[in-house]
Amino acid sequence: MPRFMGFVRMEEGIGTPPKALFDAMDTYIGEQAAKGIFLDGGGLYGTEDAVNFVVREGEVSRVDGPYAEAKEVVGGWALMQFDSLEEAIAGNKEFAELHAKYWPEVSMVATLRQISEGPEEPAG
Structure with missing residues (x-):
C-alpha cells in the first residue's frame, strides 16, 4: 500500500482553530485510524523555537527562528496509507x-506527497 505525507501550511500566528474544527478532526482522524489509513500525525508549534541547519557550498550554518520572512509555515x-x-x-x-x-476565515494549503519506497538510484 502506498504511503503519503500530508502537510498543512498556513500563515503563522493566526490563532487557535475553533473547537468545532478540533471536534470534527478528532472524529475524522478516529475514523481514518480505525480504517488503517491514518498512521500518525499532529500539529506543530510555531517557528519561534525552530532550528534550521543550512548547507551551502560545503559549509553548515545554524539559523534559529522565528523567521520574519516566512509567510506560510507547516502547522x-x-x-x-491508502490503497491508491x-x-x-x-x-x-x-x-x-x-x-x-x-474554520472558513482561515487560508490554508493541504499538501499531499507520496512517500518514496526507495532507495532511488543516486545521481551521477
Whole structure:
C-alpha cells in the first residue's frame, strides 16, 4: 500500500482553530485510524523555537527562528496509507473541506506527497 505525507501550511500566528474544527478532526482522524489509513500525525508549534541547519557550498550554518520572512509555515503533518493515489487525493480533499467548513476565515494549503519506497538510484 502506498504511503503519503500530508502537510498543512498556513500563515503563522493566526490563532487557535475553533473547537468545532478540533471536534470534527478528532472524529475524522478516529475514523481514518480505525480504517488503517491514518498512521500518525499532529500539529506543530510555531517557528519561534525552530532550528534550521543550512548547507551551502560545503559549509553548515545554524539559523534559529522565528523567521520574519516566512509567510506560510507547516502547522501540521500526517502519515497516511491508502490503497491508491486516487483514494489519497479524495482523503486529502475531505480533510481540506473540514477546514473550509469549520474554520472558513482561515487560508490554508493541504499538501499531499507520496512517500518514496526507495532507495532511488543516486545521481551521477
